[in-house]
Amino acid sequence: MQPTTEPRDAILVEKTPLETYVPPAKPSLIGLSRTELADRLGEIGVQPSQRKMRVQQLWHWLYFRGAQSFDDMTSISKGIRAELAQAFTVDRPEVVAEQISNDGTRKWLLRLPSGDDVQKAHEVECVYIPETDRGTLCVSSQVGCTLNCSFCHTGTQRLVRNLTAGEIVGQIMVARDRLNDWADREDGTRRVTNIVMMGMGEPLYNFDAVRDALLIVGDNEGIGISRRRITLSTSGVVPNIVRAGEEIGVMLAISLHAVRDELRNELVPLNRKYPIKELLQACRDYPGASNARRITFEYVMLKGVNDSLDDAKLLVKLLKGIHAKINLIPFNPWPGTAYECSDWDQIEKFSEYIFNAGYSSPVRTPRGRDILAACGQLKSETEKLSVRERQALRAMAMTD
Numbered sequence: 001m002q003p004t005t006e007p008r009d010a011i012l013v014e015k016t017p018l019e020t021y022v023p024p025a026k027p028s029l030i031g032l033s034r035t036e037l038a039d040r041l042g043e044i045g046v047q048p049s050q051r052k053m054r055v056q057q058l059w060h061w062l063y064f065r066g067a068q069s070f071d072d073m074t075s076i077s078k079g080i081r082a083e084l085a086q087a088f089t090v091d092r093p094e095v096v097a098e099q100i101s102n103d104g105t106r107k108w109l110l111r112l113p114s115g116d117d118v119q120k121a122h123e124v125e126c127v128y129i130p131e132t133d134r135g136t137l138c139v140s141s142q143v144g145c146t147l148n149c150s151f152c153h154t155g156t157q158r159l160v161r162n163l164t165a166g167e168i169v170g171q172i173m174v175a176r177d178r179l180n181d182w183a184d185r186e187d188g189t190r191r192v193t194n195i196v197m198m199g200m201g202e203p204l205y206n207f208d209a210v211r212d213a214l215l216i217v218g219d220n221e222g223i224g225i226s227r228r229r230i231t232l233s234t235s236g237v238v239p240n241i242v243r244a245g246e247e248i249g250v251m252l253a254i255s256l257h258a259v260r261d262e263l264r265n266e267l268v269p270l271n272r273k274y275p276i277k278e279l280l281q282a283c284r285d286y287p288g289a290s291n292a293r294r295i296t297f298e299y300v301m302l303k304g305v306n307d308s309l310d311d312a313k314l315l316v317k318l319l320k321g322i323h324a325k326i327n328l329i330p331f332n333p334w335p336g337t338a339y340e341c342s343d344w345d346q347i348e349k350f351s352e353y354i355f356n357a358g359y360s361s362p363v364r365t366p367r368g369r370d371i372l373a374a375c376g377q378l379k380s381e382t383e384k385l386s387v388r389e390r391q392a393l394r395a396m397a398m399t400d
C-alpha cells in the first residue's frame with residue numbers, strides 16, 4: 001500500500017546516504033554476557049580478583065542506566081574508564097533514519113557493518129508501537145529472511161545475515177535512548193514495556209544470538225523486561241521450539257496462517273519441512289505453556305485464500321488441547337504483492353466463530369501503515385528478488 005498520508009513532518013532523522021557509512025573502529029561491549037565482560041576486562045589488565053565487581057558496575061551502567069559513554073560511568077575509576085575507552089565502545093547500531101507515524105508508531109532504520117566486507121553496510125528496522133497500557137518494541141533478528149513466505153515483504157529482501165546478540169540488544173537500547181526511557185526518567189514510568197521478536201527475520205534460525213540477547217534483556221539487574229513480556233514469533237522451526245522454551249523461557253507465538261498443509265506449504269514454505277502436525281506437537285510440548293501463559297497463533301487474513309468459515313472451524317479443531325489464543329492479523333499490503341486483506345465483515349465473522357468456540361481472538365489493529373512499519377512490511381532495501389533467487393534461498397533454508 002502506498003502511504004496514505006505524506007509522513008514528511010514526522011521524519012525526525014533524515015535518512016543518511018549509504019556511502020557515508022563508516023564501520024566501527026572498535027568493538028562494542030553491548031550484547032556481552034557477564035562472563036564475556038569479565039574476559040574483556042582481563043584483556044585490558046583488570047586483575048581476576050577485581051573482575052566480578054567491575055562486571056557488576058559495567059552491567060549496571062550499560063544495561064540499567066543506559067550509559068552512552070565510558071565517561072558517564074562515574075563509579076568506575078578514571079584509569080579503568082580510559083583503558084576501556086581505548087579498546088572498546090558502548091555503541092549501539094547507528095540510527096540512520098527515524099520516522100513517526102500518524103498513530104505514534106516509530107520506525108528506526110539501523111545501519112550495521114556487513115559480516116564479510118567491512119566497508120559495506122546492512123540495514124534493519126525496528127518499530128515501537130505505543131498503546132495506552134503498554135509500549136511494544138518489534139525487534140529484528142536477521143537482515144532479511146531466508147524463508148520467503150509469499151505474503152511477507154521481508155522475504156523478498158536480497159541480503160541475509162544473522163544479527164549478533166549485541167545488534168539485537170542494541171535495538172532495545174536504541175529505542176530506550178530515543179524515547180528517553182532509561183531508569184532516571186522523571187515520572188518513573190517506562191515506554192518500552194514489551195518486546196516482540198516479530199521484526200525482520202526468523203528468530204529460531206538465529207537461535208544462539210537471540211537466546212543470548214533475550215537473556216540480557218530479561219535480566220533484572222539490567223534492562224529488566226520480564227520474560228512474560230517478551231514474545232518470540234516463529235514460522236515453525238520445529239526442532240528449536242522446545243529449546244526456546246527451555247533455554248529462553250519467553251512467550252511463544254506461531255505464525256500458522258493456514259490450517260491445511262497444502263495451503264500452508266504455499267504461504268509458509270517452511271511447512272514442507274515441518275508440517276502442521278509436527279508444529280502443533282512441538283506446541284503441545286512447549287515447556288511452561290499454561291492457561292495463564294498461552295501460545296499465540298498468528299493468522300494473517302488473506303482475502304479468498306484462508307479466510308472462510310471452514311478454515312475457522314478447522315483452526316478450532318486443530319488447536320484442541322493446546323493452551324492457545326489466536327491473533328488475527330489483517331494483511332498489510334506492500335508494493336507488488338498479489339494478496340489482498342480480507343473484508344472487514346469476513347474478519348469479524350471469522351473472529352466471532354473463534355470467540356464462540358472459547359478462544360480469545362483479538363484482531364490486531366494495523367499500526368504504522370503510513371510509514372510501512374506494520375507487520376510484514378519491513379524491508380530495508382528496495383531490490384526485489386528474482387523468482388530464481390527466491391527459489392534458491394528457499395532451497396537453502398530447507399536444507400539447513
Ligand code: SAH
Nearest residue numbers: 152198201202233234235255298332375376
Ligand atoms: N519470522 C517470524 C517473525 C517475524 S514476522 C515469523 O514469521 O513468525 C511477524 C508476523 O507478521 C508473522 O506472523 C508474519 O507471518 C506476519 N506477517 C508477515 N507479513 C505480513 C503482512 N504483509 N501482513 C500481515 N502480517 C504479516
Ligand code: SF4
Nearest residue numbers: 145148149152155235
Ligand atoms: Fe521470514 Fe517471518 Fe516473513 Fe516468513 S513471515 S518470510 S519467516 S520474516
